[in-house]
Amino acid sequence: MTELVYLDHAATTPVDPRVVEAMLPFFERRWGNPSSVYALGRGAKRALDDARDSMAEVLACKPNELVFTSCGTESDNLAIKGVAFARAARGKHLITSKIEHHAVLHTCEWLQKHFGFEVTYLEVDRQGLVDLGQLEAALRDDTVLVSIMYANNEIGTIEPLAEIARLVKGKRQDIVLHTDAVQAGGVLPLEVDRLGVDLLSLSGHKFYAPKGVGLLYARRGTPLLPQQQGGGQERGLRAGTENVPYIVGMAAALRLAYEEREARCAHMARLRDRLIEEISHSIPGSHLTGHPTQRLPNNASFVFEGADGESILLNLDQHGIAASSGSACSSGSLEISHVLRALRLRPELAQGSLRLSTGVKTTDVHVDHALAVLPGVVERVRARTPALGGRRA
Numbered sequence: 001m002t003e004l005v006y007l008d009h010a011a012t013t014p015v016d017p018r019v020v021e022a023m024l025p026f027f028e029r030r031w032g033n034p035s036s037v038y039a040l041g042r043g044a045k046r047a048l049d050d051a052r053d054s055m056a057e058v059l060a061c062k063p064n065e066l067v068f069t070s071c072g073t074e075s076d077n078l079a080i081k082g083v084a085f086a087r088a089a090r091g092k093h094l095i096t097s098k099i100e101h102h103a104v105l106h107t108c109e110w111l112q113k114h115f116g117f118e119v120t121y122l123e124v125d126r127q128g129l130v131d132l133g134q135l136e137a138a139l140r141d142d143t144v145l146v147s148i149m150y151a152n153n154e155i156g157t158i159e160p161l162a163e164i165a166r167l168v169k170g171k172r173q174d175i176v177l178h179t180d181a182v183q184a185g186g187v188l189p190l191e192v193d194r195l196g197v198d199l200l201s202l203s204g205h206k207f208y209a210p211k212g213v214g215l216l217y218a219r220r221g222t223p224l225l226p227q228q229q230g231g232g233q234e235r236g237l238r239a240g241t242e243n244v245p246y247i248v249g250m251a252a253a254l255r256l257a258y259e260e261r262e263a264r265c266a267h268m269a270r271l272r273d274r275l276i277e278e279i280s281h282s283i284p285g286s287h288l289t290g291h292p293t294q295r296l297p298n299n300a301s302f303v304f305e306g307a308d309g310e311s312i313l314l315n316l317d318q319h320g321i322a323a324s325s326g327s328a329c330s331s332g333s334l335e336i337s338h339v340l341r342a343l344r345l346r347p348e349l350a351q352g353s354l355r356l357s358t359g360v361k362t363t364d365v366h367v368d369h370a371l372a373v374l375p376g377v378v379e380r381v382r383a384r385t386p387a388l389g390g391r392r393a
């Protein structure tokens with residue numbers, strides 16, 4: 001196959017041509033600074049307001065509860081540090097899970113190391129669901145923030161956010177609940193009241209907007225200290241001249257994703273299910289990771305006994321297939337990812353992880369190609385890595 005078979009949409013997505021179209025005027029003609037008082041600036045400000053209104057509709061929140069950022073990582077940092085520093089006098093205990101993205105985990109570790117916060121890292125079960133009993137037991141009088149992801153980027157498990165919100169708010173209304181919804185953006189419902197969250201992070205490049213633009217929803221009244229100082233943009237919560245074209249693009253992409261969500265999800269899930277069923281049948285020693293049903297519609301993640309994930313990726317690349325082993329952000333290192341470790345998989349299993357993630361432009365022909373190539377690739381990798389207990393399929 002000469003065409004690239006891109007099965008890594010959880011890492012990033014191509015920009016939708018309709019999104020490019022929506023952005024172009026803001027490079028070419030409407031390039032003013034939204035803080036300027038003259039017409040060019042006011043036009044840019046209007047575009048920002050429209051983008052904010054449009055995104056607020058999808059989240060069913062007020063437009064002034066949205067803060068534009070540069071990426072999902074920045075949204076997570078602003079949420080966690082913003083609450084931690086705003087509430088430090090009230091308490092210094094934070095709760096998160098062991099399977100969060102590094103944007104959350106490293107932020108919590110940094111607060112622990114440099115500012116004396118205490119962090120509880122919740123366990124997950126073998127399918128990646130957060131232990132709710134442990135969460136309930138971990139909530140303390142000095143807990144100020146709970147941060148649990150909506151859906152996991154490696155294994156696709158969807159966490160029971162509404163249940164988590166019930167437990168957290170049942171303990172104390174003023175404990176802030178943040179969710180990293182970066183992988184959920186574009187595919188799962190985002191109405192913040194239904195989810196019961198106070199803070200929610202999104203990243204444009206996961207739903208067919210460009211890389212380098214993100215969003216933080218912050219419920220009115222949530223204690224939040226800005227993490228960068230400067231001009232008073234974004235109601236003083238995020239100083240810096242707004243990236244108008246990218247924000248316009250993100251809003252257009254989110255709107256399209258939710259207008260087309262049913263059809264997109266049905267398409268991606270059908271192809272995901274083909275991958276899951278046919279790989280499980282055709283490759284002995286393969287195991288699905290993550291939850292069998294409570295999972296993202298586009299995520300098919302596996303471990304293969306006696307294989308090494310990096311070698312599988314390189315071999316797939318030679319066949320024109322782009323995929324990921326564990327999280328894209330931590331690939332390049334041969335270490336078992338913290339997510340797979342949290343699932344308590346045997347190391348010889350966890351080494352052979354592969355994540356295939358479908359997208360709106362994935363076709364049956366792409367999936368056919370992956371299914372034709374993968375069994376041979378796994379067999380070859382196993383034969384070359386006897387140290388991992390390699391076995392012939």
Ligand code: PLP
Pocket residue numbers: 010011070071072073074076101103149151152153180182183203204205212214329
């Ligand atoms: N959170 C999750 C769950 C992610 O999957 C990612 C990116 O892969 C991020 C946060 C970081 O988002 P960004 O790449 O926009 O910084």
